[in-house]
Amino acid sequence: MRLMKHRLTNSLALRLLLTTVLALAMVFAILTLGIGYLLHQHPDLLDAHSLQEEADMLIRGLRFDPAGRPVSITIPNQAQWLYTALPDDTKYRLLDTRGRPLLSSEPGGQALSPAGKPFDPALRQFEIRIAGHALSVHTFDVGPPHNRYLLQVAGSLRLGDVLRRVFTMQAEKALTFNLSLALLIFAAVLFCVFHHMLKPLRRASQETEQITPRSLGVRLTLDSMPCELYPLIESFNDSLARLEKGFQVQQEFLAAAAHELKTPLTLLRAGIEMEDKLEDKSALLREADLMARHVQQLLQLAELSEIQNYQFAPTTLASVAEETVGYLQRRAAMAGVEIELILEQKPDSTLADASAVFVLLKNILENAILHTPQQGTVRVLIREGEIRICDQGPGIQPQHLPHLFTRFWRAPGNRYDGAGLGLAICLEIAQAHGWLLQAINNDEGAIFKLRWRA
Structure with a gap:
């Protein structure tokens, strides 16, 4: 008001x-x-x-x-x-x-x-x-x-x-x-x-509202715009061009750095395994694997931050969820956790990138498995327009909820290894599809809800 x-x-x-x-x-x-x-x-x-x-x-x-x-x-x-x-x-x-x-x-x-x-x-x-x-x-x-x-x-x-x-x-x-x-x-x-x-100004305002970090290539049109506003619109478009160039340079650097680090890390791990004189290889191998995982996540983040890298096609998200659950069953069994897939209503096909959705669901399920105690259950509930992933862990501290999807953020005292990029990658994928991803607490643990329009 x-x-x-x-x-x-x-x-x-x-x-x-x-x-x-x-x-x-x-x-x-x-x-x-x-x-x-x-x-x-x-x-x-x-x-x-x-x-x-x-x-x-x-x-x-x-x-x-x-x-x-x-x-x-x-x-x-x-x-x-x-x-x-x-x-x-x-x-x-x-x-x-x-x-x-x-x-x-x-x-x-x-x-x-x-x-x-x-x-x-x-x-x-x-x-x-x-x-x-x-x-x-x-x-x-x-x-x-x-x-x-x-x-x-x-x-x-x-x-x-x-x-x-x-x-x-x-x-x-x-x-x-x-x-x-x-x-x-x-x-x-x-x-x-x-x-x-003032209709051209309202149209320019609507066009401006559509500009996001994923659509920096959009430019305001000069059609029917009063000539007195030409310098302002052109300056704004020039600013967008500079911002787009800077964003591209940043993403290209991130992707290039991740690619350049993958090979040395692979060689480092191979060298550790072949070295007989090292007394504690396991700790070094664990650190090398952790660094490799960070690099892989950085590479994923750089790739998934660009909308042109997605390949949208009609996709049944229930099938992607079933594939993800099957992929993580072994890991869940090793952690003593059961994954229960509940299909209340099979959703219709929607336009999505199946590979990106797989990464999104995999990251959330991995977190749920990590936070669920042994003999616990992770439930994946599928219904029309929504997927819910519920764990039986301690839940999320209320003061941590606003930072949950922030890049490189990790909860204080977190005992799990990670760079704080997994959920940030999930948010990038959800936003690229125009979906809503949010986390809440319930009596048994945390719930991650992914909502979309059929």
């Missing part, structure tokens, strides 16, 4: 998303405040805009006779009622250039002009009072210069104030809703865009 929280707080996509959405939200907020300020502090702008729209509507509705003289104005029904229901608050006049009325919103309507002043066609905006109410009047040109008419549109300030309040209230609600919806949609779209843009 803590790791997931850490990943979220350090997510590049989340940071980009939050930063962009926050910036857009600030722009929307500034825009909303600006519109609200204009509506409240400069209401005349809205009034002028409203009168302009009314004039455009009237001009679109003008009808002319064949001689080009205006004869009527067609007004939409949703606007016609304003002139009928509120004749003192909204008016229009269509005049000629001398101010003579041609069409009017009310019968007998005359040209509108400021109180006590004659009609002036050059006066485009002014206020008048009718029946005690102030009206704002705007004058617009209609038609070409050679056949020009004047359209006067008047709206009362009180009506404009009411309409402005209603409009402002509705505009604020609509603006808030639309901007919020736009912000959510933008965030969703941006999330999808970032998700798609």
Whole structure:
């Protein structure tokens, strides 16, 4: 949970998303405040805009006779009622250039002009009072210069104030809703865009997770990767190449050293056996055999640490287990230990290297025989997807369990000869196959469990 929280707080996509959405939200907020300020502090702008729209509507509705003289104005029904229901608050006049009325919103309507002043066609905006109410009047040109008419549109300030309040209230609600919806949609779209843009990075992360000491030859691909990340990916691939080279040199040295030591050890043992003057050959031969066994294990470890050295084929692990038990029966008999093979369920064939599996089971069985007292029994239990090897020894100290498969580790006070490589080799083989190898204690001794997928 803590790791997931850490990943979220350090997510590049989340940071980009939050930063962009926050910036857009600030722009929307500034825009909303600006519109609200204009509506409240400069209401005349809205009034002028409203009168302009009314004039455009009237001009679109003008009808002319064949001689080009205006004869009527067609007004939409949703606007016609304003002139009928509120004749003192909204008016229009269509005049000629001398101010003579041609069409009017009310019968007998005359040209509108400021109180006590004659009609002036050059006066485009002014206020008048009718029946005690102030009206704002705007004058617009209609038609070409050679056949020009004047359209006067008047709206009362009180009506404009009411309409402005209603409009402002509705505009604020609509603006808030639309901007919020736009912000959510933008965030969703941006999330999808970032998700798609970062897909190559997620693929690179998945490829990186698959890289192990057994797959150092893998390289991250540059397909669809942003060009800004090319240097990083190439540097990482170069580091993998250097690491792979170093690992190969190490394995090659280990294998070469083991091979070079085998022949001298063989000659040394032969020399000891042929020397008649030595009083205690047995101790020297035992040490020579121990060194030879260490060299053999080092050679096995070097070979089994490279995945390309395995030869995978369909294998019945029960058959390999039966072969291993048969191979070690004589050694078990010499130690006074019985090996009991229990086949609860014969597992299906699985992809494995039979020779490597033989080495794995042999090493574990040898340890079980060594730790089982005389007249004891080592049980090999085979079932679907699992092999268990149970001994009747003293068990494994709990503090030793984490180190059991570590290379060259030997339990303190261990009375058996060995270099601490046998179980490390078993772990290498299990990991190469993608299997799980673990050791636990029970009431009778230790249990080694090998699990695989059928």
